[in-house]
Amino acid sequence: MPELTVGDRKLAIAERIPPMLFYLPLILSWIGFSLRHRSFTLPTAANPKIFTGGMWGESKSDYLLDITPEERTWVADFTVVRRGKGAFSVDADIKAAQAALDAQGIAYPFIAKPDIGWHGHGVRRITCFAELQDYITGFPENTNIILQRYVPYAGEAAILYARLPGERHGRVLSLTFRYFPHVVGNGRETIRDLIGKDARARWKSKLHLGGDATHRGLGEEELARVPAAGEVVQIALIGNQRAGALYRDGRRFITAEMERRIDGIAGSMTEFHYGRFDLRFETVDALARGEGFSIVEVNGIGGEAIDVWDPRLPVGEVYRRLVDQQRLLFLIGKRNRARGFHPTKFADFATSLFRQNRLIRQYPAST
Known part of the structure; x- marks a missing residue:
């Protein structure tokens, strides 16, 4: 780049x-x-x-x-899975998703995202089976999900x-x-402080600090971390204006x-x-x-x-x-x-x- x-x-x-x-x-x-x-x-x-x-x-x-x-x-590489109707279908949907991943040879971590999407809403990096369970359980019924190999x-x-x-x-x-979205460490200040001092990060600080229900933001432990001088810290997975x-x-x-x-x-x-x-x-x-x-x-x-x-x-x-x-x-x-x-x-x-x-x-x- x-x-x-x-x-x-x-x-x-x-x-x-x-x-x-x-x-x-x-x-x-x-x-x-x-x-x-x-x-x-x-x-x-x-x-x-x-x-x-x-x-x-x-x-x-x-x-x-x-x-x-x-x-x-x-x-x-990607596969498409369906979130069915009703809470009773969740377990079957999760099993079907894991089977589809295995069939396609897609390993953790991978990217999960809505088939009908906009501006990164609902996009997550899934690192383990528990996170896959959580994602599918929280997904709206009768909709499709794309599970894609992480590049x-x-x-x-x-x-x-x-x-x-x-x-x-x-x-x-x-x-x-x-x-x-990222900040650059100086060896002295926390990630929270760096977000507050960086024009672009501050612009969307509500998102990064967990104040927006549509985005998880960074955890308290990560926000309190002091990155080394020159360390580039990515503060969101999604790479669009929303973040x-x-x-x-x-x-x-x-x-x-x-x-x-x-x-x-x-x-x-x-x-x-x-x-x-x-x-x-x-x-x-x-x-x-x-x-x-x-x-x-x-x-x-x-x-x-x-x-x-x-x-x-x-x-x-x-x-x-x-x-x-x-x-x-x-x-x-x-x-x-x-x-x-x-x-x-x-x-x-x-x-x-x-x-x-x-x-x-x-x-x-x-x-």
């Missing part, structure tokens, strides 16, 4: 804007494109074989299963991809490096080899024209060669161009990139509509959002 400096820890101006206020211009922009194209949900036709085009409410495992076996070697690579990145309908090849639109992760625009590292690899993976999927591949990678050089990485998640049209959250970008550039993303989504949707694909009905579009939000409130706390 490209090395960070002290100044890189600052919050972006865009991150300081309240979310509802920040997204208001983008909502207006979306409405403008909707009026021009006579459809509010036209972008959902960009990925016509995915529920809502992947805006929200879709199955995350469906993406991974749609990748052909030849290309699935680039995906971290030990240090780097994490998000690659945004698009292919216009009718074209043989797509392109990588952006590459973003994700830096997990205060840092994003760095890495488009200068995009190469033809990387693009060919991602295009091959995306091209193996059914009518997949737009999405973001979240992956763990060994080194930047290996990733640039299209090697040494494992995909852990795929997102559809809801996969935001997260390079915009690089603190070095001015607000004007942030909005320009996000509006360009909307413009491209409507263009792809328009072309697929001309091919006979229909956008998701507005009622289904809205209902799926409400269902996803309801599920999120029921998921076990993330870590």
